[in-house]
Amino acid sequence: MQTSSIHGMWSSRLAFILAATGSAVGLGNIWRFPYITSENGGGAFVLIYLLCILAVGLPVMFSEILIGRRGRMSPINSIRELSDDAGATRAWMGLGVIGVIAGFLILSFYSVVAGWTLHYGFLYAKELVGAGAPITDPGETFGSLLGNAGELTFWHGLFMIMTVGVVAFGVEKGLERAVSILMPILFVLLLILLGYSMNTGYFQEAVSFLFKPDFSQVSGPMIVTAMGQAFFTLSLGMCAIMTYGAYLPSDVNIPRVGVTIALADTAVALVAGLAIFPIVLAFIVAPNPELTGIPAGGPGLIFESLPLAFSTMPFGILFGMLFFLLLSVAAWTSSISLMEPATAYLVESTNLSRKASALVVAGLAWTLGLASVFSFNIWSEVTIGGKDIMSAIEFVAADIMLPIGGLLTALFAGWVLSRKITREELDQKMPDWAFQSWLWLTRIVTPALIVVVMASILGFF
Ligand code: PHE
Numbered sequence: 001m002q003t004s005s006i007h008g009m010w011s012s013r014l015a016f017i018l019a020a021t022g023s024a025v026g027l028g029n030i031w032r033f034p035y036i037t038s039e040n041g042g043g044a045f046v047l048i049y050l051l052c053i054l055a056v057g058l059p060v061m062f063s064e065i066l067i068g069r070r071g072r073m074s075p076i077n078s079i080r081e082l083s084d085d086a087g088a089t090r091a092w093m094g095l096g097v098i099g100v101i102a103g104f105l106i107l108s109f110y111s112v113v114a115g116w117t118l119h120y121g122f123l124y125a126k127e128l129v130g131a132g133a134p135i136t137d138p139g140e141t142f143g144s145l146l147g148n149a150g151e152l153t154f155w156h157g158l159f160m161i162m163t164v165g166v167v168a169f170g171v172e173k174g175l176e177r178a179v180s181i182l183m184p185i186l187f188v189l190l191l192i193l194l195g196y197s198m199n200t201g202y203f204q205e206a207v208s209f210l211f212k213p214d215f216s217q218v219s220g221p222m223i224v225t226a227m228g229q230a231f232f233t234l235s236l237g238m239c240a241i242m243t244y245g246a247y248l249p250s251d252v253n254i255p256r257v258g259v260t261i262a263l264a265d266t267a268v269a270l271v272a273g274l275a276i277f278p279i280v281l282a283f284i285v286a287p288n289p290e291l292t293g294i295p296a297g298g299p300g301l302i303f304e305s306l307p308l309a310f311s312t313m314p315f316g317i318l319f320g321m322l323f324f325l326l327l328s329v330a331a332w333t334s335s336i337s338l339m340e341p342a343t344a345y346l347v348e349s350t351n352l353s354r355k356a357s358a359l360v361v362a363g364l365a366w367t368l369g370l371a372s373v374f375s376f377n378i379w380s381e382v383t384i385g386g387k388d389i390m391s392a393i394e395f396v397a398a399d400i401m402l403p404i405g406g407l408l409t410a411l412f413a414g415w416v417l418s419r420k421i422t423r424e425e426l427d428q429k430m431p432d433w434a435f436q437s438w439l440w441l442t443r444i445v446t447p448a449l450i451v452v453v454m455a456s457i458l459g460f461f
Pocket of ligand 1: 023024025026027028029106231232233234235236238240334335337338
């Protein structure tokens with residue numbers, strides 16, 4: 001059994017929790033969760049998403065961490081090694097390959113959206129020092145940003161440089177520090193925003209939107225989206241957490257850290273939803289009598305609604321600046337984990353250095369990201385399966401590839417690895433019923449749920 005990885009190790013259990021939580025908490029919680037909740041009618045969607053976190057997300061999370069820690073290498077090579085040891089086919093390496101491809105696709109659009117948040121942070125910073133005009137019409141500000149391919153490309157590039165900057169120097173150094181200081185500050189800002197939202201007069205209504213399920217809204221595509229979001233928000237299904245698991249010291253209790261990460265991630269998404277929807281209700285729904293409920297917000301939701309609140313709240317400009325800059329940091333700690341699996345693979349399998357490997361990955365992802373940039377302007381007419389290019393990439397990567405990756409991860413951990421190995425990695429002292437529950441969830445229940453949900457895409461349900 002390997003006790004360390006050639007790529008370095010987390011200095012402690014806490015360092016891993018911080019890094020993995022940094023990976024999980026990001027645009028998925030604060031940008032994507034509210035916007036897809038608005039598109040899927042609220043309560044019932046949120047409930048299904050939470051069920052997916054429990055029944056699918058947690059078992060896959062444990063599986064990823066344990067596979068990574070047992071293999072101690074990049075996902076593709078860890079899986080090869082573990083398959084060889086178990087006498088299983090090397091075709092399982094396909095799981096690592098799917099993960100690397102999904103990581104590229106996600107990183108490509110993720111960096112574009114993170115670029116928007118950087119741009120907004122700087123808009124507020126300029127306004128704060130008196131050098132920029134206030135955002136008076138957020139819809140117009142956002143629309144003109146999207147129309148400007150050059151501007152989008154610049155911010156997308158800047159964000160990619162920030163990401164490669166950390167990955168090139170190895171994971172532990174920059175990352176641990178950034179996460180342990182900045183993430184708690186972001187959470188405090190979210191709580192302040194929540195306090196503001198509670199006083200808008202629309203808090204109750206937002207709570208019912210988020211938590212009162214209207215089951216008439218449930219549909220196949222909605223369940224697919226909810227499950228895709230569960231994977232996306234927990235960084236599962238593309239071997240990111242598996243890669244981080246490879247750097248985890250052997251004595252750390254996997255179920256305990258897994259649950260901690262999932263709880264923290266879910267808390268951030270729910271607080272973000274509770275903070276944002278009262279603002280949407282107060283500033284967008286209430287002044288427009290033709291709206292009967294919360295409209296589908298699209299990817300612009302937070303950029304078009306939050307500035308309305310920032311323009312009326314005390315110290316709103318300063319707050320807006322801090323909020324968007326810290327959201328960029330949250331996105332940064334996630335994008336690092338999107339880049340790490342492919343980078344670690346190149347380091348192991350080619351004679352490129354870590355720096356060169358990271359640059360290759362970043363260059364490819366940046367180039368691919370241009371397709372998302374152009375989907376808002378010069379290619380705005382292009383649709384794939386009825387979706388614009390960025391939404392199509394988002395759909396294929398998050399809602400299709402991540403669940404398939406998760407399915408293979410669960411099957412691999414449940415059926416290929418021996419019980420001895422999984423038990424040893426999970427927790428030697430775990431009571432037998434707890435281990436058996438994990439095992440059968442991972443072997444049967446989780447894969448079956450994923451298959452049923454995925455089958456609904458193909459029209460079987
Ligand atoms: N979990 C991240 C977020 O919610 C996104 C992510 C997905 C990161 C997959 C790594 C892997 O923003």
